[in-house]
Amino acid sequence: MTIRTRLLLCLGALTVGALSLTACSTTSQTNTTAEDSEETSLVVYSGRDEELVAPLIELFEDSSGIDVEVRYAGTTELAAQLLEEGDRTPAQVFLSQDAGALGALTEADLFATLDPAVTERVAAEYTSTDGSWVGLTGRARVLAYDSEKYTADQIPGDVFELLEPEWEGKVAIAPSNASFQSFVTALRVTEGEERAAEWLNGMVANDAQIFAKNGEILDAVNTGAVDLGLINHYYWARSEQDPATLRAQLAFGDSGSVSALVNVTGAGILKGASDSTAAAQFVEFLVSDEAQTYFQEETFEYPLVAGLAGPEGVPDLTELGGPDIDLSRLSSLDETVTMITAAGLL
């Protein structure tokens, strides 16, 4: 009798399992059919954090009626995935945290050419030269520091000072993160390969603290776990607590040096989606005043469309005095990753 009861119980469990499996497979089927009709749905790979861009994507969904499916992961991870997927990718639009990944995908010839009406909205120095991707926002590379231990003037304005014994074991970096990688690319482009390798090896020798993400670094500085952290400015500026009252405060790099690098986030349309109106509509939306204002007000990034002011609480884009680099020269991500790997950070 007990065996029969147990048998029934188990059969019940099996049925539930089988049912949920069918349920799952039906959802995935609807997904594929939805992907086919491009007008009502869109697949985006986002190398930008969900909490930064999800509200913006909702705005787009509401205004366009297009259902957007987003795969969130690291920018470099998604770039590698797009390279591996090639023309079999389900992705139609790629949102990138930096210019390097966009450049690498351009070189692999994975992007469709954008409508000039879209690319022209952004100043030429902040977007691709051949129209394969468009810059969306600017962000400054900064050092977050523990304000309970240091004052702003004690923080190095030049990243090479971080190699001093004074900072041994005190600086946090995120070598697998695209922003760090594009910073290294900028070092290579402005200071030369040797100096860049010297900086990386110096950081390793000086016991730099390794993290996986910018957000974790800010959190570590804010709790006193590390003294300094190399991050993007907006992680700090968008904190829900008034950033001015945070334990972690920001120091901007010396004007004109690579330490004050301004990199861009950007978007491109994958070749397979070159005819997709939904994809075109989405990218157009990203450079619209509405989206650019969202970036400026909600994520505290620098809008790249002419005529919009910079975010509050951080210096103006022109004041930062970033180095004079052509961003399309930041596309050599592959060589950078090789250098970071050789330094033993990956």
Place this chain on the structure above:
Amino acid sequence: MLTAAAALVAVAALAPLLQLTVRAVGGDFAASLANLWRPRTGELLINTISLTATVSVACLLLGLAIAWAVTRVALPGRALWWTAVCLPLAVPSFVAAFAFKATWPTVHGFWPLVLVLTLSLTPYVTAPVMGALALADHSQVEVARTLGVPPATAVFRVLGPQVLPAALAGALLVALYTLADFGAPAMLRFETMTTGIYAQFTGGLDRSLSATSALVLAALALLCISGERRARSRTARGERSVSTARPPLIRATRTRIIAAALVGISVLAAVAFPVGALIVRSFSAERFGSTPVDLLGAGLTSLAIGLATATIATLAALPVAYLAARFRGRLTSAIEAAAFVGHALPGLVVAIALVALSLQFTPGAYQTLTILIVAYVILFVPKAIGSARTAISQVPLPIEDVAQSLGRSSLKTWWSVTFPLSLPGTAVGFLLVALSVMKELPATLMLRPIGVDTLATELWSKTSIGAYGAAAPVGILLIIVGVVPAWLVARSVRRAM
């Protein structure tokens, strides 16, 4: 036909390993070699091996001490302790690590990680040692003592050989878990092969590099599992000793106090502390406040995927388990060993192989639940096979013979006789698979379809943006999920007692 089905399962289980080997050797072999032959690999290997060795030894010592204390010392409420010492199994190591980090944000590195892993993994040693102690022949201790051997020496000499194989097998399981663990080292920022491969996968453009590193990790894991099998085969034939008289419990007050303190503190630190810390933390959701809808969604997704996987894994396990239980032979052993490979392979390794395999052969299935479930089945089918095999071998063979002599085909016999009788044991395997799926992190992170969040990935993404308050309820749910397998282990221990 049975053999063909079982062989198919074995081939599927071997596929990831084959893929990685082909990729590492068949691609640019020189580049693969150069990728491995560098200081970073050495550094990660040293980190991994020292962590694995330290945690295994710590678990071995602590597990032996705890098992001894709860089986041989007259503790108040002894039977309760038998369950309590198995409970740390309910706390996934990354949840325990999260509880530490949420309480002391600056804590990180080797020793805190050793502490977290030791506390969570000790039951892997405690449980088999308790079983072995219950089966051991204690009477010889008295014999040795009458021959003038001091008490402690007598215990070691007599019980050592009877208990040590079980303890070693447990310690090797600890080693295997430590090798494959991703969440706890990542949260406490100690770089191991596993976290290093993940960084290589997420932070590099060339994925064949992470594939070659994954092969090294797989080799380490296979080494551990073969050691475990060797140790286990020495205990497997343990039968209850002829002398059934149980030795009297130790009642010396000092021993009782020390034993109670040891067991009490370790259970408190491994179970009560994380649960308490998470509850406290749940009430302080500062940023990104907890969203019950997300939580419910992630919980239901986890449950649905868990049940679906368990169904498929159990179906796949049945032919292998039946063969293994009924027809011992070279082919059967080979099939069973192959199907067990997933038990040794870290989730990350299987995921890396499957990303490439699915892109190569079934691009349509890539990034779908199908591939994720295939990965889970490869990883967890051994749990289903193990339970089903034991259950089937306990069904008396004559019953099957009688059914067949009455004219039933062998398949019908199996369906009407063997299957119902072995169902309770098979169901335990089903449950274990479902729950393992719900706790899995690295493979889920890499293979999940767009928009699919499980409890484990939810906890991971919340902690990586520092939203500890929002992550805490997820951690509590994960512990609740883990109570079931912990209770199952405790039940089997109580039965042995």
